[in-house]
Amino acid sequence: MKKSKITLIDNLLSLLYPQVCAACGTLLYSHEEVVCLSCRVLLPKTGYEMNENNPVSRIFWGRIPFNTVSACYFFSKQGKIQHLIHELKYKKNTDAGMFLGKEIAKELMQSPLYQNIDFVVPVPLHPKKKRIRGYNQSEIIGRGMVEIMPGKLNNNNLIRSVSSSSQTKKSRFARWENVKDIFVLSRPAEFSGKHVLLIDDVITTGSTIEACGRVLMQAPDIKVSVAAAACAVS
Numbered sequence: 560m561k562k563s564k565i566t567l568i569d570n571l572l573s574l575l576y577p578q579v580c581a582a583c584g585t586l587l588y589s590h591e592e593v594v595c596l597s598c599r600v601l602l603p604k605t606g607y608e609m610n611e612n613n614p615v616s617r618i619f620w621g622r623i624p625f626n627t628v629s630a631c632y633f634f635s636k637q638g639k640i641q642h643l644i645h646e647l648k649y650k651k652n653t654d655a656g657m658f659l660g661k662e663i664a665k666e667l668m669q670s671p672l673y674q675n676i677d678f679v680v681p682v683p684l685h686p687k688k689k690r691i692r693g694y695n696q697s698e699i700i701g702r703g704m705v706e707i708m709p710g711k712l713n714n715n716n717l718i719r720s721v722s723s724s725s726q727t728k729k730s731r732f733a734r735w736e737n738v739k740d741i742f743v744l745s746r747p748a749e750f751s752g753k754h755v756l757l758i759d760d761v762i763t764t765g766s767t768i769e770a771c772g773r774v775l776m777q778a779p780d781i782k783v784s785v786a787a788a789a790c791a792v793s
Contacts, residue, residue, distance in 0.1 A: 630790030660703020676710035750778035
């Protein structure tokens with residue numbers, strides 16, 4: 560009887576506050592969470608985490624000596640991954656970010672390139688922008704990751720000290736100029752000798768990741784790997 564009452568309450572709540580898939584917008588069944596089963600199967604994985612010579616890693620060749628770089632999914636306009644990231648960044652759907660983080664971690668844990676991670680470090684937001692949004696979307700992804708994979712989330716050593724303008728619609732050079740001097744590593748010794756995983760939501764030109772990486776490498780004997788939820792390169 561007690562179980563039937565709970566089921567009835569759950570059904571009533573689902574009628575009043577229907578849960579929809581963060582990737583496609585269709586109603587979720589009672590056994591589905593955040594993303595429907597159909598979308599989970601169809602999310603466009605890259606497989607780049609298994610290949611150190613992948614198109615995302617090549618962005619940084621000759622620019623900065625990362626240990627390895629990958630992105631879990633392909634990003635396309637109006638695609639499922641764009642919808643998931645839009646839900647996270649602009650609609651306060653942190654469950655979408657947690658979902659992405661857990662899925663990324665599952666893929667990375669199968670790769671020999673991403674072993675022995677000491678710290679998961681999200682690309683930081685400026686405090687002013689974080690207050691406006693309420694959270695850092697990359698940090699939410701990181702929180703999902705550390706629920707699945709080893710490594711501690713560190714969100715207070717790499718700092719964005721300058722509130723830069725949006726990177727959207729900027730050229731590669733303009734993006735680099737926009738971010739090249741805006742990050743600070745407050746405690747380099749904390750990352751000394753550690754394997755740090757730098758994470759972000761989407762990699763396009765790689766300017767922000769490169770700027771963060773150069774600052775992280777102020778830590779002695781650090782090894783920096785990179786993983787993003789998605790990439791706009793193929």
